[in-house]
Amino acid sequence: MAGAYDGSYSDGRTAAMHEVVAQARGDGLHINSKTGDFEEHWRYGDVRAIDPPRSDIPFRLTSQTMPDARLSVNSAEFVADLRHQAPQLFLTGLAQPTLRRNIALIILALCALGLLLWQGMPHLSAPLAHLVPAQWAQNIGETYRSRIISGAPVCNDASGTAALAVMTRRLTNSLSPPLNVDVIVADKAQVNAFALPGGHIVIMRGLLEKAGSSDEVAAILAHEIGHVSHRHPLQMGIHVAGIGMMVDLFTGEGSSLMEMAGEVGGLLLLLNYSRDMEREADAYGRKLMGTAGLSTGAMARFFARLKPEGKKGGNGAENGGGYFSSHPPLEERIDAATKLETGQSVLNNADWMALKNICG
Ligand SMILES: [Zn+2]
Incomplete structure (x- = not known):
């Protein structure tokens, strides 16, 4: 028969301390108010020691079912009774099953992350890119877009915009399932174009000026649509932002990529x-x-047009880190000039002129 020990008890809802009698019985810890106005029954599975028992201070306990409640008993015999009924309460450090489990989980998670960073990210970024919710990718893409054009106006001449829409439709019409792309021209002198998360594509005015035909622009656009379709912008984001991106993915915030976009x-x-x-x-x-x-040779023609400038200016300031530097020349691109020439243009001459002048 378990002994009955004097203690004090607060239910945590009010500051009131009650004089109680505590008993460590076979079915749990019983707490009875000395005035008889309440009694509590804590199952041992729920009971937690606030700190390890010491001889100089009362032993304090709480219950998971009432985490604000406190029972204090100043009796070595009570502690001995309790130890007999519920030895798990007195395990410390690694002997505690829950702590052991948590530590094991943390170690596992760290190993997984280490493995990811060490060699897994490049392989995982592609499948992960397909898990990113569309709306989130859209938002990230919009943030990037505003950073990239950094205050430059978005060109919106009506006939130029219509011509760009004709070109985009002509390229994407055949796609099934349809691909959502949003193409804009930014009023910047750089000879460049970018694909961003969420189907955003930015063409710089400089590229339109440099291009020798609407087909060359279409070829660049088709290439950027290729990046969108393969989700390359998101893959790179996941690859570069690493862990932060993983965290974002599960919290749905996207702040790591946002931060990256800021730099x-x-x-x-x-x-x-x-x-x-x-x-x-x-x-x-x-x-x-x-x-x-x-014509599938249009891309190569555009690159051939850029090449002398690329050589002269290197990857540096002269061409403003342009298309050549963000698209390192691939041999097959230059060789591709021999590809199929259809003799058809994506835009008629009037539309091509309108597109060239989209920035007014
Ligand atoms: Zn590219």
Whole structure:
């Protein structure tokens, strides 16, 4: 028979301390108010020691079912009774099953993360990119877009915008399932174009000026649509932002990528696609051009046009880190000049002129 020990008890809802009698019985801890106005019954599975028992202070306990409640008993015999009934209460450190389980989980998680960072990220970024919710990708893409055009106006001449829509439709019409792309021209002198998460594509005015035909622009656009279709922008984000992105993915916030977008270095890193990605986008772009009945050699013609400048200016300031530097030349791109020439243009001359002048 368990002894009955004097103690004090608070239910945690009010500051009132009650004189109680505590008993460690076979079926749990019984707490009876000395005045008879309440009694509590805590199952041992729910009971927690606030601190390990000491001889100089009362032993304090609580229950998971009433985490604010406190029972204090100043009796070594009570502690001995309790130890007999519920030895797990007195395990310390690693001997506690819950702590052991938590530590094991933390170690497992750290190993998984380490493995991911060490070698898994490049392999995982592609499947992960397909898990990112569309709305979230949209939001990230919009943030990037505003950073990339950094205050430059979005060109919106009506006939130029219509011509751009004709070009985009011509390329994407055949896609099944349809691909959501949102193409804008930014009023910037850079000879460049970008694909961003969420189907956003930015073409800089400088690229329109540099291009020798609407087909060359279409070829660049088709290539960028290839990046969108393969979700390369998100893959790069996941690859570069690493753990932060993983956390974002599960919290749904996207703040790591947002932060990256805030730093020019991070942004450039994000747009620095691998050669394999460039190859994929090239192949996709050529297919789109071919399906639309357009010359698949247009991309190579555009690159040939850029090449002398690329050599003169290197990757540096002269061409403003342009298309050549963010799209390192692939041999097959230059060789591709021999590809199918259909003699058809994506835009008629009037529309091409309108597109060239979209920035007014
Ligand atoms: Zn590219």
